[in-house]
Amino acid sequence: MDFKLTPDEEAFRDEVRAFAKENLSPEARKSSGFLSNWLKAVREKRWVGFNWPEAYGGGGGGIMKQVILKEEMAKAGAPPLGLCLMGLQWVGPAIIEYGTEEQKKSFLPDILDSKYQWCTGYSEPGYGSDLASLQCKAVRDGDEYVINGQKIWTSIASWSKWMILLTRTDFNTDDKHDGITCLLVEMDSPGIEVRPIKNMAGGSLFSEVFFDNVRVPVENLLGEEGKGWAVTVSALAHERSGISEVAGLAKQLDEVIELAKQATRNGRRASEQPSIRRRLAKADTIIEGMRLNGQRFLTRQLKGEPLSSETSINKLHRAFLAIELGDLSLEILGNASQYLGGDETSGVDQNLWPNGVLDWPTVVIGGGTPNIQRNIIAERILGLPKD
Amino acid sequence: MNFGLTDEQQILSNVARRFLDERAPMSTVRDVMESPEAFDDKLWSAMAELGWLGLIIDDEYGGVGLGWVDLAVLLEETGRGLLPAPLISTSLAAAAISDFGSADQKGRYLPSLADGSAIGTLALLEDGDVLGPDGIALAGVKEGGGYRLSGSKRFVHDAGVATLFIVPFRAGSEILFAVVQSSAEGVSSQSRRTMDETKRMGDLTLDNVLVAPDDVLAGPADGAVALARLFDLAAVAVTAEMIGAMDRAREITTQYAKDRIQFGAPIGKYQGVKHPLAEMYVDVETSRSLLYYAAWCVGEKPDGLPLATARAKAYASEAFTRIGTDGVQLHGAIGFTAEYDIQLYLKRSKWALPAFGDAEFHYERVSSLGGY
Numbered sequence: 001m002d003f004k005l006t007p008d009e010e011a012f013r014d015e016v017r018a019f020a021k022e023n024l025s026p027e028a029r030k031s032s033g034f035l036s037n038w039l040k041a042v043r044e045k046r047w048v049g050f051n052w053p054e055a056y057g058g059g060g061g062g063i064m065k066q067v068i069l070k071e072e073m074a075k076a077g078a079p080p081l082g083l084c085l086m087g088l089q090w091v092g093p094a095i096i097e098y099g100t101e102e103q104k105k106s107f108l109p110d111i112l113d114s115k116y117q118w119c120t121g122y123s124e125p126g127y128g129s130d131l132a133s134l135q136c137k138a139v140r141d142g143d144e145y146v147i148n149g150q151k152i153w154t155s156i157a158s159w160s161k162w163m164i165l166l167t168r169t170d171f172n173t174d175d176k177h178d179g180i181t182c183l184l185v186e187m188d189s190p191g192i193e194v195r196p197i198k199n200m201a202g203g204s205l206f207s208e209v210f211f212d213n214v215r216v217p218v219e220n221l222l223g224e225e226g227k228g229w230a231v232t233v234s235a236l237a238h239e240r241s242g243i244s245e246v247a248g249l250a251k252q253l254d255e256v257i258e259l260a261k262q263a264t265r266n267g268r269r270a271s272e273q274p275s276i277r278r279r280l281a282k283a284d285t286i287i288e289g290m291r292l293n294g295q296r297f298l299t300r301q302l303k304g305e306p307l308s309s310e311t312s313i314n315k316l317h318r319a320f321l322a323i324e325l326g327d328l329s330l331e332i333l334g335n336a337s338q339y340l341g342g343d344e345t346s347g348v349d350q351n352l353w354p355n356g357v358l359d360w361p362t363v364v365i366g367g368g369t370p371n372i373q374r375n376i377i378a379e380r381i382l383g384l385p386k387d
Numbered sequence: 388m389n390f391g392l393t394d395e396q397q398i399l400s401n402v403a404r405r406f407l408d409e410r411a412p413m414s415t416v417r418d419v420m421e422s423p424e425a426f427d428d429k430l431w432s433a434m435a436e437l438g439w440l441g442l443i444i445d446d447e448y449g450g451v452g453l454g455w456v457d458l459a460v461l462l463e464e465t466g467r468g469l470l471p472a473p474l475i476s477t478s479l480a481a482a483a484i485s486d487f488g489s490a491d492q493k494g495r496y497l498p499s500l501a502d503g504s505a506i507g508t509l510a511l512l513e514d515g516d517v518l519g520p521d522g523i524a525l526a527g528v529k530e531g532g533g534y535r536l537s538g539s540k541r542f543v544h545d546a547g548v549a550t551l552f553i554v555p556f557r558a559g560s561e562i563l564f565a566v567v568q569s570s571a572e573g574v575s576s577q578s579r580r581t582m583d584e585t586k587r588m589g590d591l592t593l594d595n596v597l598v599a600p601d602d603v604l605a606g607p608a609d610g611a612v613a614l615a616r617l618f619d620l621a622a623v624a625v626t627a628e629m630i631g632a633m634d635r636a637r638e639i640t641t642q643y644a645k646d647r648i649q650f651g652a653p654i655g656k657y658q659g660v661k662h663p664l665a666e667m668y669v670d671v672e673t674s675r676s677l678l679y680y681a682a683w684c685v686g687e688k689p690d691g692l693p694l695a696t697a698r699a700k701a702y703a704s705e706a707f708t709r710i711g712t713d714g715v716q717l718h719g720a721i722g723f724t725a726e727y728d729i730q731l732y733l734k735r736s737k738w739a740l741p742a743f744g745d746a747e748f749h750y751e752r753v754s755s756l757g758g759y
Contacts (some may be wrong), residue, residue, distance in 0.1 A: 001456050001683050002389045009388075064388060257759050271759045274751075281753035285677070285698040292676035295390040302388070313669045371658065377668050378661035382641050385656040 003295070005068070013068050019045070020076035038079050039114055048082040049112045052096060056108040063301050070244030077251065086156075087111035087118040091164050094182075094231050098223035103184070107162075116161035121151040121185070121209060122232065128153070129372050131166075132176045132229060136211065138167035138183060145169075145183060145221070147191075147214040155366070157207040158196050160187055170226055182228035184220040191215070201358035245314075246291045249321055253283050256329055263332045270332040279328050283321060290314045309380040312373040319364040319373075326357035390679070396460045403464035406437065413728055416469050420584040424547045425471040431503050439474060441501025444481050448497035455620075455685035459627040459678060466628030467635040469731055471585040473506050473545035475624045480507020482620050483553045487564060487606035487613055496551065496566060508549040509617060510540035510567075510591045518618055518744050520611040525556040525593075527563065532600035534558060536565060536593045537573075544742075546589035547578030553604075554591070555614055562610025565598040572596065583738030585731070616689075619696040622743040623685065626678045626696075626703045629739045630671065633707045636714045636732035637667040643718055643729075654717075663713045670706035677702055694756045701749035704740050711736030 005013060023041055028034060042048055045059075051066045052058020061069075073081065082088050092111045095103055110116065127133045136149030147167055157163070163185045170179030187194070191214035196204035223231050257280055260271035270276050293314055297307055329337065336343040337357075364370065378384045392400065411419075411430060419427045434440055443458050444450025458478060465474055481500045484493055484507075499505035513524055527534030536556055543552070552574075554565040567574060573596040578589035607613035641664050644655030654660045681695035711733035715722035722729050740746070 001391065001393070001679065003680070003683060003687075005388065257757070261759060277754040277759070278747070278750045280759065281701070281750035281757070284753055284757060285702050285750070286673070288698050289673040289677050289702060292390065292680050293673060295388065296672075296676055298388065299390045303391070310672070313672055316666075316669055317673070371662065374662040374665035375658070377665035378655070382655075382661075382664055382668060384641070384644060384661045384664065385653055387656060387658065 009064060009068060012065050013072060016069055016072040017076075020072060020078055024076055024078055035079060039082065042081050043112065048114075049088060049092060049108075050081070052092065052108070052112075056096065056104055057112045058108075063298065067244065067298060071247045074244050074247035074251065082112065083114040084111045084117055086120055086164075090120070091118045091162075094164065094222065098182075098231055100219070102219065103222070107184070117156055117159055119154050119157045119160035119163045119187070121154055121157075121163045121165035123151065123153045125150060125152050129369060131232070132180070134166055134168060134180065136165070136167045137171075138169050138181055138216075140169070140218070140225075141215075143218050144215045145181075145218065147183070147185070147211040147216060149211050151209040151211075152197075153206045153366075154194075154209050155206045157187070157194050157209050158204070163187055163209070164222070166228055166232060177229040179226050180228035180232075181225050182222040182231045183216050184222055185214065185216050189214050189216065199359070199361075203359070205362070245318065246287060246294060249287050249290070249318070252325055253280070253287060256280065256283075256325055256332070259329060260332050263334075263336075265332065265334060276328070276332065279324070283324060283328070286317050286321060290317050293317075309376045312368075312376045315368070315373050316370055319370045322356075322360040322363040326360055330357060390676075392460065396457060399457060400460050400464060402437070403439075403461055404467070406433070407464060407468040407470060411468055411470050413469075413731075416471060416585060416731075419471045424545075424578060425585055425587050426473070426548045427471075430470075430472060431506075434472065434474065435501070435503030440477055440503050441481070441497070443478060444485060444497050444501045445493075448485075448493050449501035450481070450497065455623065455682045456679065458624070459682040462624055462627035463631035463634075466631030466735075469585050469632065469735060473508065473548055475621075475628065476508035476545040476549060477506050479509050479617065479621050479624060480549075480551055480553050483509065483564065483617055484566070484604065486616070487604040488566075489601075489605035491601065492566070492605060500551070505550045506545065506548050507551040507553065508543060508545050509621060510543045510546075510552040510554045511614070511617065511621075512542045513538070513540060516542065518748065520562055520614055523555050523557055523562055523614070525554070527556045527558045527565070527598070529558070530597065533603065534563075534565065534598045536567075536596045536598060538593055540591040540593075542588055543576065543578075543591045544586070544588050545578065546576040546591055547587055549576065552576075552591055553617070554593070555610065562614055564604040564607070564610070564613065566602045566604065567591075567593065567596060567598065581738055583731075583734040585735070586738050615693065618743060619681075619692050620685065622696050622700040622749070623678070623681050623692075625739055625742045626674070626699050627682065629703045629707050629735075630675050630678050632732055632735045632739075633667070633674065633703070633710045634671045636710050636729060636736075637664065637671055639729050639732070640664060640667070640714045640717050647719075660717055663717060667710050667713065670702075670710060674699065674703040674706050694753065697744075697749040697752035697756065700744055701746045701753060704746040704749070707736040707739055708746075 023038060047059060047069060049058035050061040050069055054060035088111060092108055095107055122131055124134050124136060138145040138147050165183045165185045167181050167183055168179055169181040173179040191212040193210040195208045197206055197208060198204050260276055263270045265273060297311060301307055379386055410433060419425055438451040439461060441450030442453050442461060446452040477500055481497060484496050500507050513522055515522055525536060525538040527536055540554060550569045552567045554567050555562050556565060569576060573594040576591045578587035581588050644660050644664060645653050647654050677699035681699045684692040684695045714729045715733050718729055721727055
């Protein structure tokens with residue numbers, strides 16, 4: 001057991017810190033070209049796609065340094081390392097793992113350069129948590145697949161150029177995980193209709209997507225026909241590994257603590273109320289627990305052992321915190337919490353919190369609800385019978 | 388970065404589990420817990436031979452010279468098996484002497500703790516059950532170079548079998564630590580049965596006991612700081628046993644959920660049963676992460692120990708309370724019987740909750756150490 005970094009890793013951490021300090025100074029943040037300068041600078045460092053192979057424009061970096069990079073960036077409150085989040089998180093890795101040479105050359109550089117967005121066509125109206133039963137139909141017709149069906153809860157579909165899409169090419173399999181085919185689909189293809197859905201927080205992040213005889217060239221097949229489930233399993237596992245999220249959560253908790261120090265409740269500071277203190281301490285403890293859990297997972301990855309269902313542990317903690325930190329901020333702020341634009345007379349900048357209270361489903365439901373995470377742990381780790 | 392056990396620690400864990408399976412299965416645990424002091428001579432000797440009693444004692448004083456991560460590995464196993472033995476108590480006394488004793492004092496006390504001929508324990512608490520310097524009212528009256536002590540210590544673990552007590556007392560504005568032998572004149576101790584039948588706890592009474600100058604621990608520069616460290620070490624040790632016990636409670640309940648058939652299927656098929664079991668797993672693994680980091684801090688990052696300990700004990704106390712209750716509840720009526728082992732784990736969760744600070748106490752420390 002050793003929680004210390006090697007000298008080489010420490011030097012890298014210092015390099016990242018110095019870079020962040022220079023490029024994220026208050027003056028730099030105020031400049032008009034801040035975001036584009038930032039994206040250019042991190043791209044030049046090869047910190048976008050840090051762990052992707054160098055041959056495809058990535059950084060070729062190891063897992064440990066990747067964690068250091070992400071953690072330091074989260075601590076510094078940095079903008080993302082590249083804007084194509086789904087592309088960087090799972091579309092790119094899936095293409096690296098399953099894609100043809102042509103697909104790699106065509107898609108990976110654009111993801112790294114934040115040229116356009118990717119969206120993820122997984123959930124369907126009848127098949128959300130039970131994703132593997134999906135029914136969106138693809139039929140091979142010469143050099144094309146013809147797609148008919150519907151997707152839903154597709155985040156950022158209305159401003160994405162490409163979609164990674166799960167379809168069913170075989171409806172007569174014994175195992176529902178077979179017969180699924182993964183296609184890369186251009187969103188302006190004839191026959192695709194995107195209808196944004198307004199969410200309870202007022203935004204329209206996700207959409208319904210309809211496919212009416214949409215034709216996709218066969219070279220846009222990712223992996224083998226009928227073996228698309230493997231692509232999603234790898235992709236979803238990638239989504240859940242995030243150690244760096246913890247640094248972001250710690251930052252969020254610091255903001256709630258600051259709020260509690262400033263806000264007055266029942267005639268005294270909120271941070272002096274025992275029940276508030278205990279809830280803050282518990283959130284702090286869970287965040288530290290997540291950080292340490294993450295280090296245990298990381299140790300296994302560094303040893304080359306596969307990571308699978310245990311990452312659901314931190315997903316459950318994160319779901320709890322997403323709701324808890326928002327609700328706690330409401331109790332700290334009282335009535336002033338209700339104004340969506342913030343309440344200038346209370347002297348606390350809190351318009352973040354009511355928004356957080358309403359948009360937690362993005363984190364809690366997206367990528368598998370808490371009950372699905374519990375099923376995963378119970379069935380895959382504890383060996384309990386499937387429902 | 389490596390948050391895993393070494394090969395040696397894995398061996399220690401395996402050997403401990405095999406020993407406990409063979410020599411202290413639950414039938415033996417139940418026999419020993421019925422005895423007046425929940426103590427078995429033969430088991431104690433065997434533990435001494437395995438090096439467990441001197442695990443963290445330097446080899447020059449007859450110990451094995453390992454660290455607190457190793458001790459945590461061992462205590463996880465003894466907790467898992469609910470082993471009734473004063474292993475935590477004697478390890479903590481050894482830690483106090485190792486950290487704060489002079490070379491002469493280490494030479495006099497540690498070898499007998501390592502070979503099991505002496506059994507040590509901490510006697511930190513008094514009336515009021517205050518975990519900190521404010522809880523120390525016992526005042527030493529100077530006599531010669533030493534002190535006379537009269538008063539009581541309360542909630543002393545393994546008070547009935549201990550032969551050596553680490554006793555903090557006030558001397559003017561300072562807090563000092565006396566090493567008090569059970570055989571000394573004026574010393575009496577009684578242990579009482581607790582909710583957890585495998586544990587004993589009681590009072591140490593000191594009636595005008597003379598403490599010689601060289602029985603006052605020489606080391607600590609600041610007694611209050613030393614006391615805080617002993618409380619932290621004790622909380623780490625208790626939490627390590629809790630991790631093993633809660634993991635075993637989870638295993639027992641999971642197995643029951645696979646075996647028990649109701650409505651035509653194993654009850655573990657139903658989400659009302661499988662989800663609490665998944666939550667147990669989340670709680671055990673997160674407690675384990677927090678605990679091992681605290682145990683690592685003992686030797687490698689002492690200034691991080693208070694916060695790491697507070698987080699570990701707070702989280703594990705809440706987690707084990709839930710696991711104990713859910714464990715019995717998921718068994719149904721059979722879980723309430725004396726015959727089934729799950730109830731012993733529920734009792735351990737109740738014993739462990741207040742031991743060296745409950746969730747309320749340690750969460751409050753997390754707050755104050757966090758600067759709010």
